[in-house]
Amino acid sequence: MSSDYIINIENLSKDFYQYRSPFHNVSSLLKRTPGEGTAKFTAVNNVTFGVRKGERVGIVGANGAGKSTILQMIAGTLQPTRGSIEVRGKVAALLELGAGFNPEFTGIENIYLYASLLGINKQTTESRIDAIRDFAEIGDFIYRPVKTYSSGMFVRLAFSVAINVSPDILIVDEALSVGDYLFQTKCHRAFEQFQEEGGTVLFVSHDLTAVRNTCDRAILIDKGCVLLDDKPDIVVNSYQELMKTKEIQWLKSQVALRSEYRFGLGGGKIEDVMFSTASNQNVTEAQVGESLTISITLDLESDFENPVFTLTLRNTSGIDVWGFNSKNLGISIKPGAGKRKITFNVPNNLGLGSYTVNAGLIDMLSDGQFSEHDHRWGMKLFSIIGTSKTIGFINMEPILIKQEDSF
Template sequence: MEKQDIALAVDHVGMKFNLSKEKVDNLKEYFIKFIKKELTYQEFWALKDVTFDVKRGEHLGIVGLNGAGKSTLLKVIAGVLKPTEGSVKTKGKIVPLLELGAGFDKQYTGAENIYLYGSLLGYSKEFITSKFDEIVEFSELGEFIEVPVKNYSSGMRARLGFSIATLVKPDILILDEVLSVGDAQFRKKSEAKIQSMFDQGVTVLFVSHSLEQVKRICDKAIMLEHGTVIAHGDVMDVANIYNEKLQQKKQKKKRMRRKLNQELNEQAKRSREKQKNN
């Protein structure tokens, strides 16, 4: 019974990157470095031993400082990156609402892009055809749908991307920050659409720097630091820990600054004394 309710299981996931000091991406350099024996890589674990479950209908917030591995984790869950270790099991359709319209072709018209982007997301032709009018209507593009996307404003592009991506009710929705699509009116509309998905009991993964948003949307949260989960549980508890971390970081900075100031002062004093002695 318990197991059936799990929509997403992340099991001991680790993601390793090879960081070379200089990126070698051509044969010429590779040979030169190979002969000189300069081909050294530095290993870097962006994620290490990350394990958590998300139950169906749960809203999970992912918080962490810059470089904690949040985006990498989302990419692993979305299937874009394959983890070096461990596995991710998902149930149902994942829709990542990240960087809308990234799959558009600029030369193509909006109408053609609906089919292209839809097919990228794995929809069938019949399905897209049946939903075509709905997409055009929701995106409010009107006649512009026959214009190549390169002539669109960024707002228009995002509107079209949003309309296609939210075509089906996903089982798992991935949100990166809160969407700010188009003008105020469209933003309201898109928020309403996302809200309606929430009401239908979709599982949500939400990444944000803003604690307020996370508290508002999520009920559970995890916190990442240097690629590992350091807190997992109720959103309020995690938020408190995150706040503490932020405070600590601030204090650390303050302390560093104070220390630096002190040293500078002392140096100044010493040089003044020297001048006096002279």
């Protein structure tokens, strides 16, 4: 292992087995081989990466991707099935709430217990009690059993012990997410000081902003494999695109289960809203930035004075990211009864994701009132796919005008 690397992982894999019964579990342990009919699940599959001394590396991925399993093997609480792990230095790990603590012991007693598990002797721990207590900021609760602590108080104490026992490597598995904003900020400042002193940080987090802003590198894990190991911005953007793609696939699988909510007075209806691209008619998805043509077909079953339609696209968070009504756009629809079809082009600035299509048909009456004839909420699903160079609800790619080296 190069002297630059404090953690080196090569071809790391971890298999778990699901047994048909406790008897088969005991039998497999005695035989030291999985029994017949045992189901195998590979949580980590042939993972290779290294971490340099002094780096802060964030690991991102969906729940169940294998992130925590990798950290547990690095910390030594799990043994790999295949592959190798080399760690140079003392490791302090916050893998899950409760790990290394006895709920019946007081905070002070658990400080000694947890420090001893990290290989710190009693005399050294005593010299750091004040620093641990000051960082945790839980007051007199430090003299009470930790079973009386909130999750936030618990992680304050656990992190305070881990950061104050002078490890070479600090591993944190999503534990900071239960802390409040001020404590999280305090922890990231502690990370910075820890790194300045030569410490190495490896942490799993769903806080993509923290990964983007505080890490030197990031690693994307999916289905037990390393998909990407690169700069935080690149990895976070790729992870968000991956999640959007999975979200779109899931939503498509749910189309048959979706129920449209429709209401109105009747006397007129929205027959269809059709999306088309330059190459295809009546599509349910389009590439990022691909121009769209939208056609709305109305059936005015009664005499309308001033028909107006509305259209909105709503994302999966329930936010209307784009919409309009024909009156505000100055589109005049022929009054009276009969069918109408309105077609228009739309510059596609939508971000990656899936959108439900909501449409409405109303009649603006001469006395200033209006009649709501038909509303269709969630009438269909439309998706934007591909690769986006930006993030967020709207795809607005900046165009470089000039670049100045000195001004």
